[in-house]
Every structure is written in C-alpha cells, then in structure tokens.
Amino acid sequence: MRQNVxxxxxxxxxxxxRSAMSLRKLADRAGISNPYLSQIERxxxxxxxxxxxxxxxxxxxxxxxxYERAGLLEGxxxxxxxxxxxxxxxxxxxxxxxxxxxxxxxxxxxxTEA
Amino acid sequence: MRQNVxxxxxxxxxxxxRSAMSLRKLADRAGISNPYLSQIERxxxxxxxxxxxxxxxxxxxxxxxxYERAGLLEGxxxxxxxxxxxxxxxxxxxxxxxxxxxxxxxxxxxxTEA
DNA sequence: CCAAAGTGCTTGCAATTGCAAGCACTTTGG
DNA sequence: CCAAAGTGCTTGCAATTGCAAGCACTTTGG
Numbered sequence: 001m002r003q004n005v006x007x008x009x010x011x012x013x014x015x016x017x018r019s020a021m022s023l024r025k026l027a028d029r030a031g032i033s034n035p036y037l038s039q040i041e042r043x044x045x046x047x048x049x050x051x052x053x054x055x056x057x058x059x060x061x062x063x064x065x066x067y068e069r070a071g072l073l074e075g076x077x078x079x080x081x082x083x084x085x086x087x088x089x090x091x092x093x094x095x096x097x098x099x100x101x102x103x104x105x106x107x108x109x110x111x112t113e114a
Numbered sequence: 115m116r117q118n119v120x121x122x123x124x125x126x127x128x129x130x131x132r133s134a135m136s137l138r139k140l141a142d143r144a145g146i147s148n149p150y151l152s153q154i155e156r157x158x159x160x161x162x163x164x165x166x167x168x169x170x171x172x173x174x175x176x177x178x179x180x181y182e183r184a185g186l187l188e189g190x191x192x193x194x195x196x197x198x199x200x201x202x203x204x205x206x207x208x209x210x211x212x213x214x215x216x217x218x219x220x221x222x223x224x225x226t227e228a
Numbered sequence: 229c230c231a232a233a234g235t236g237c238t239t240g241c242a243a244t245t246g247c248a249a250g251c252a253c254t255t256t257g258g
Numbered sequence: 259c260c261a262a263a264g265t266g267c268t269t270g271c272a273a274t275t276g277c278a279a280g281c282a283c284t285t286t287g288g
Contacts (some may be wrong), residue, residue: 011203018206023236033277038237045275049163049186062201063187072163073177081205081213084198088221091195095220099195102216106209107202137266147247152267159245 008069009043015059016041029058122183123157129173130155143172 016026023041027034031054039045040055047055051064067073085091085099130140137155142146145168153159154169156171161169166180181187199205 010198015203020207022234024234033279034235035237036276039276042237048275049181049184051276053186058228060200061203065203067163067181067186070163072167072181074236080197081202082194084195088195090221099213099217099220102211106213107204135262137262148265149248149267149269150246153246156267167248216231 008066009041010035012055012059012066013041013044019059026055026058030054033060047111122180123155125149125183126169126173126180127155129175133173140169140172144168145172 016023019026020057021029023037024034027037030037030051032051036045036047036051037055040047047070049063049067051071051073054069055065056063064073078114082100082105085096085103088096091099118170130137132141135143137151138148141151141174144151144165146165150159150161150165151169154161154165163181163184163186167177167182170177180185186212195217198212199217202210
C-alpha cells in the first residue's frame with residue numbers, strides 16, 4: 001500500500017495531540033499495538049485500511065479523512081460542517097448564519113479557548 | 115483485514131462476468147496477478163484496499179462500492195450537523211464541544227427570530 | 229531522594245499478502 | 259486431428275504487516 005506517508009502519519013499525530021492523548025492511549029483505544037502506532041506516525045509502516053479505520057474511530061474522525069490521506073479515496077472531503085449546517089431543517093436562517101460564522105472563526109482563526 | 119468474504123469475492127466475479135472479461139483480462143487491467151484475483155474471487159485472500167481500488171478501476175465501478183462490501187466504509191447516511199462537527203479534523207476537542215453545545219441550544223430551544 | 233508510572237521507541241518474529249512459475253483443462257483454428 | 263491459445267487454479271516464496279517483549283528516558287508522588 002503506497003501512501004503519502006509523511007502526511008498521513010503526521011496528520012494522525014496532530015489529531016492525537018489535539019485530543020491530548022498519549023500514543024499508548026490512542027493505540028489502546030484503536031485496539032492496535034503502541035509500537036505499531038508509533039511506526040505509523042513516523043511513516044515507517046503503511047497500515048491497512050482496517051487499521052486506519054480503527055484509528056479514525058479512536059480519534060473520532062471520519063475514516064474517509066484518513067483514507068483520503070492514504071490515497072484510497074479521492075475528492076470526497078470529510079462531511080462538511082458548513083454543508084450540514086445549511087442542510088439542517090431544524091435551524092433557522094439566523095441560526096445557520098451564526099453557527100457558520102462561529103465555525104469559520106474556529107477553523108480560520110486562532111483557537112479561542114474560552 | 116476482515117471482510118464479508120463471500121460477498122466481496124462473488125461481487126467482483128459478477129461484475130467481471132457482467133463485463134464479459136476473463137479473469138486474466140481483468141487482472142491485467144487491474145495490474146495484479148491473475149492467480150491472486152482468482153483467490154480473491156473465491157474468498158481465499160483478503161485483499162488490501164489498494165488492490166480493491168485497482169480492481170474497481172479496472173471494472174469501472176466506484177472504489178467505495180468495494181470498500182463497503184469489504185467493511186471499510188459504511189452506508190453513507192446524510193451527515194447531520196453533530197456528526198459533521200465530531201468528524202471534522204480541523205476542529206479541536208474544545209471547539210467541537212462548543213459548537214455542539216451551541217447547535218444543541220439552537221435546536222433545543224425556541225427559535226429566536228430577531 | 230527514589231520507586232513507580234508514564235511515554236515513545238527498537239527489534240525480532242509469526243502471519244499474511246501478492247506474485248511467479250507452472251499445471252490441467254477447454255476452445256480455437258488450420 | 260492436433261498445436262496453439264485461452265482459461266482458471268495450485269503452490270512455494272519474498273516482502274510486508276502488525277505484534278510482543280523490552281529498552282531508555284521523563285514525570286509523578288510519597
């Protein structure tokens with residue numbers, strides 16, 4: 001399995017750190033060995049899609065986001081928050097606007113810790 | 115990699131026969147060995163996602179259709195807002211929490227039209 | 229201070245993937 | 259009829275995946 005290895009591995013590490021999880025914690029949650037997770041993050045191995053799926057679950061991100069970085073899926077972005085907001089029939093226009101703006105400030109600007 | 119093996123293999127064979135291709139022809143088109151394709155169709159091996167991708171290309175079907183049968187992807191429901199937020203890799207845990215709470219307050223309370 | 233716990237990594241190995249070489253059969257065409 | 263081509267499968271093996279055992283270091287807490 002060929003992958004854009006540096007990107008996949010570093011992405012997984014970033015997500016892990018963002019979740020404030022140790023490598024062992026994530027490995028346990030994903031049900032894989034921690035040495036193997038370490039190797040994956042450092043780009044030394046090319047994990048199978050099943051492993052990627054387990055990791056995505058443990059990180060609470062979509063499997064697709066990892067599959068894409070692994071070159072297994074194309075163009076299919078992670079379900080878009082903005083699109084979901086727009087499509088949600090329980091939100092008013094105002095609420096949609098407000099949520100969208102908050103979302104954009106989160107992804108676009110500094111992380112604002114409240 | 116665990117798969118619903120009989121379904122995946124037989125599905126690939128059906129698609130191949132539907133395309134009136136010999137096993138060797140499809141294997142050549144997919145860039146894999148024909149013995150291996152034979153084993154896959156008969157459920158003797160559990161091919162990687164990369165192999166499935168190559169086969170899907172050669173069969174002119176979507177990679178997703180094979181990934182789903184292999185258990186790598188799940189039925190693509192319409193993503194709702196909470197799920198989209200959770201799955202978004204660009205958001206920190208804090209931001210996810212904040213957005214989710216705002217969303218919940220919007221759908222849970224009265225619509226406030228100004 | 230120091231033992232225990234936590235953290236990430238090294239290394240050897242069993243199991244698995246995917247392939248090359250080749251087999252047995254069937255079909256084609258001269 | 260029979261050689262050549264086509265078809266799908268068997269089998270042994272090199273390369274790779276994923277793991278267990280363990281190491282070196284850092285942090286914690288009594």
